[in-house]
Amino acid sequence: MADVAAEAHVSVKTVSRVVNHEPGVRPDTAERVRAVIERLGFRRHDGARLMRQGRTFTIALVVEDLANPFYSQIGAAVEREARIRQHQLITASAEGSPSRERAVIEALVGRRVDGIVVVPADESASSDAVLEASHTPIVYMDRPVRGTPRDTVLSDNQGGIRSAVEHLVAHGHRNIAFYGDDPAFWTARQRRDAFVATHEGLGLPSSPRVSMGPHTVGSVRETLIPWSAGPEPISAVITGNNRITLAVLLALRELRLPLSLVGFDDFELAALIDPPVTVVHQDPAAMGQKAAQQLFARLLGDESPAQTVVMPTRLIVRASGLRRAPLGR
Template sequence: VRGTPRDTVLSDNHGGIRSAVEHLVAHGHRSIALFGDDPAFWTARQRREAFVATHQSLGLPGSPRVSMGPHSPTSVREALTRWTQGTDATTAVITGNNRITIALLLALRDLRLPLSLVGYDDFELADLVEPPVTVVHQDPAAMGQKAAQQLFARLLGDESPAQTVVMPTRLVVRGSGLRRGPASR
């Protein structure tokens, strides 16, 4: 029922995006872009807000470059082509989920751009891509377990106020965030 308080289990979207941006900045990137998911999704909006806030708090130059989905390999290619031109060319990209990461990898292959990448969400074979993809890892099993615990507590009569549990994320450094090419600034 809309508007009714309910228990929720969430990923730390703000912390995950912040760790991705900080990782890229630590490796010399100052022009970082975000490819987010469809803004109809609450998680996509949270990740965009976290990206913009982190961009500003770290004092990165210019306005944050953000493209919200849905994305296709073609739309990603078009945005990358625009963003990688000129003196303030994007040198690193963060993606909002694993589907966008895969679209970005296809575009990078086609365009042969030496961009660094951090994806949000891990995906099968991320460690087999060259370079292996650095990701913000969520633990869906732990999130599901916590949600099930909350549900069973309610079924057993727990009438305490609704709780929101924010589960931590973890940056898994595999190499794509470290990648630096001639386009690095």
């Protein structure tokens, strides 16, 4: 900036006013300064300006797995909201590790991001002390945390699983199994508990058959074999997320079992599989949008009590919930 001032024969303050579009500079002087700026290739140092303002105009998103389509849709929605408000988005993965999540959040706070949206690795608010000290707003997504109340955006896990069970029962299924994720996850427990409660509430004849993960094709196969045999074989399966749905589909194909299926989470190509897969659709884009909007409300000074928003799910009926005839050998 000093070089521009010397070349244009003005003060550094005058150059600053021109660069920042401030009043108080004569038009001919401003034109001369802009010409020198263009000739010298000067660029404003946004970082220094923002630091003086106490803002960096960046927000962050911390998720479990950047490769999972569920989280990529969340990321796209948060980025759109940030872009609308002329903010940059930093995205990071905690890889399901509470210690890594803590390190990532502390690093982001150290970089002075204005706010953070987090899909927490577990229910312990491991970075509360850091966040409190920095006054960095945070919004949790998909899973709540214990400790200091924070804005949280959740999906209607119970309602989604209930709709899956009721759909299968309406098509004549009475012996239904549930494959859930690792019970260390709050969402996995919520969906498992909803399955058991709905199963018992509808008075289905057999006891609820539940297998919690983490799952592989092999672990699914090990339980499908005994559950699909005997005097009360299962006729349908409900899965707790898109990764488990894929494992179940592969196991069913290997075992040539004609079981019906409803998956929690829609996934790419679900409508092209034979039969097309009925799913409980969460709306990750709407969840990400809501979380980002709540974060920006806090950045604009909203000091109302922390709120929890539960986003609705929707059953997308295709064909996999119908009773199926045995496969030919």
